[in-house]
Amino acid sequence: MGNIRKIAILLETRNRRVRRKKCPVKPGQRPQDILAMLLLTVGIAIVALDIPTSPWIHSLPHEYISFFSxxxxxxxxxxxLWGTGIYCLLMLALDWEQMSRRVRMAAVASWIYCAFVFTAVASSGLIALVLKWTLGRARPKYVELFGPVDFQLFAFKLSHTSFPSGHSTTIAAFATALALIFPAWSLLIIVCGFWIACSRIMVGAHYPSDVIAGTLIGIVVTFAIARWMARRHIGFILAGGGHIRPIFGSTSAGAYLRRLVRSGFRRGEPAHTTSRSSADDATQDESGS
Structure with missing residues (x-):
């Protein structure tokens, strides 16, 4: 409970700082602007993509479907959620005060980023879940029975839970979170997330507009959480032009995390030894990069 109390105090302190300084949201990033863009994009996708792609997907060879499945x-x-959630709980159970400074920094940073991923995936997934059960769009496999644009509000049927795609929402949130934490790997992460999201179309589980809507929800929610954290200097900072950057660079984060693993969460390690070893790690990273 001690770690939880410290986190609560930290959040309260950072919230007070944010309330003192205004940080207006730029046009295009306001909630109403994002909602308008979402509706426009999904509307175009329903008209331009859903109807023509439905027969094409059903005509694909079985090998294609098996591959994406x-x-x-x-x-x-x-x-x-299980992975990040369990890790966060384990880290909270540790006594951070008994760790050396460098190891404690690595532990806190890893907890912050895991909590960020958990929150992004859980919150965006919850939004998608509410929308899909509320809007009640028929699944693609029922296209011959209901057509590609059949929406039955509050139908509460498994056959009408197509929009938006839950898989696309959560993988988009997960990939966006990882891309923000590891910007050097962002392109690879985004490409992997893209194909996982697109696989929902290829296996016939969703229409393209379902996947697009889910992806946008995951991205927007994750960026909103990251911006909230960046304004409070929790894990991220707002760089020039409003770009979100992780506080820990790849070099320092790598050195700290290696130190955390090597220490095996041992207690009472001298601070000067940890600092020297971490500095050596960082130097090795710089020379190898």
Whole structure:
């Protein structure tokens, strides 16, 4: 409970700082602007993509569907939430005060970023879940029965839970969060997330507009959380032009995390030894990069 109390005090302190200084949201980033863009994009996708792609998807060879089926479930939120959630709980159970300064910094940073990923995936997934059960769009496999644009509000039927795609929402949130934490790997992360999201179309589980809507929800929610954290200097900062950057660079984060693993969470390690070792790690990273 001690770590939880410290985190609560930290959040309260940072919130007071944010309230003192105004940081207006730029045009195009306001909630109403984002909602308008979402509606416009999804509307175009329904008209331009959903109707023509439906027969094409059903005509694909079975080998294509089997290939995309092999990794489409990576978009499920279960493994993301269980992994990050358990790690956060384990880190909270540790006595951070007994760690050396460098190891404590690594532990706190890893907890912050894992909590960020958990929150982004959980909150965006919850929004998608509410929308899909509320809007009640028929799944693509029922296209011959209901057509591609059949929406039945509050239908509460499994056959009408197509919009938006839950898998696409959570994998978009997960990929966006990782891309913000590891900007050097962002392109690879985004490409992997893109194909996992697209696999929902290829296996016939969703229309393109379902995937587009879910992806946009995941991205927007994750960026909103990251911006909230950046304004409070929790894990991220707002750089020039409003860009969100992680506080820990790849070099320092790598050195700290290696130190955390090497220490095995040992207690009472002298601070000067940790600092020297971490500095050596950082020097090695710089020379190797």
């Amino acid at each position: 092999s990794f489409t479930d990576l978009g499920k939120a279960d493994w993301m």
